[in-house]
Amino acid sequence: MTAIILDGLALSQKIKNELSEKVREYKKKxxxxxxxxxxxxxxxxxxxxxxxxxxxxxxxxxxxxxxxxxxxxxxxxxxxxxxxxxxxxxxxxxxxxxxxxxxxxxxxxxxxxxxKDVDGFSPINVGRILLKLSDLFPCTPKGVVKILDEYKIPIEGSDITIINRSNIIGKPLAAMLINMGATVTVVHSKTKNIKEKTRNADIVIVGVGKVDFLTADMIKEKAVVVDVGITRSEEGIVGDVKFDEVSKKASYITPVPGGVGPMTRAMLLENLILCYQKQKDCAR
Structure with missing residues (x-):
């Protein structure tokens, strides 16, 4: 079995095309x-x-x-x-x-x-995420959710392990997924036996900045793997997943580059359009 590639680059282009059309309509007005x-x-x-x-x-x-x-x-x-x-x-x-x-x-x-917080990092906006009151989310977590949604990968009822506890990825993403009905485990450098947590997950999301951190023995058969890691090496940009071996065991997997990175950038643009529309609505 070879995993289906979650093509964030193609999806980001589709989103940018849609946003371009919206901008053209705004300019007409x-x-x-x-x-x-x-x-x-x-x-x-x-x-x-x-x-x-x-x-x-x-x-x-x-x-x-x-x-x-x-x-x-x-x-x-x-x-x-x-x-x-x-x-x-x-x-x-x-x-x-x-x-x-x-x-x-x-x-x-x-x-x-x-x-005007297009990054979604304002304490007020982060707090609204926790209370399920926000539609303005940090760009990388939002990009991850968009990719899963595009490929119709179920979140509700899924066991999801996030290997990242940062304020910009792990924490807001965990809140978003919990609000969508997932059971979420967040692991980090202080977690005992990370492998035990990842092996039980339907979806594993990793962002630690360590090349080849996630190996095939850390996931179960047909798990979905999302790689948020970015490391610059002599070969170019690489992620946290040992792609060649993990892709033979997973059902879906994001590449690096071409996975979450382009989606993060597209979500920034989407957030700008959302902020623009909210400001216009407030001015009415």
């Missing part, structure tokens, strides 16, 4: 969504991510504004966010993480208007 991104420091990976977001924005036709600082104080960054919050022409604000050590990330995320 005289308006256009606008995304503002903020990058602080010289982290090469962050620069790559911001450039990709700019490219995606151009592809679907939305307006884009970028702010780059080699260095900035927390006070001045908060002042910039206040300005962007107040501007009616800015519909989404994205502050690229990680930030330098002298800036508190939580303070910055708390300052972003929840209606």
């Amino acid at each position: 005289g308006s256009c969504p606008k995304l503002a991104t903020v990058l602080v420091g010289n982290d090469p990976a962050s620069r790559v991510y911001v450039n990709l977001k700019k490219k995606d924005s151009e592809i679907i036709g939305i307006d884009y504004e970028e702010y780059y600082f080699e260095d900035i104080s927390e006070k001045d960054l908060l002042a910039l966010i206040d300005e962007l919050n107040s501007r009616k022409d800015i519909n989404g604000i994205l502050v690229q993480m990680p930030l330098p050590n002298h800036i508190d990330s939580n303070t910055i995320l708390e300052r972003i208007d929840p209606l």
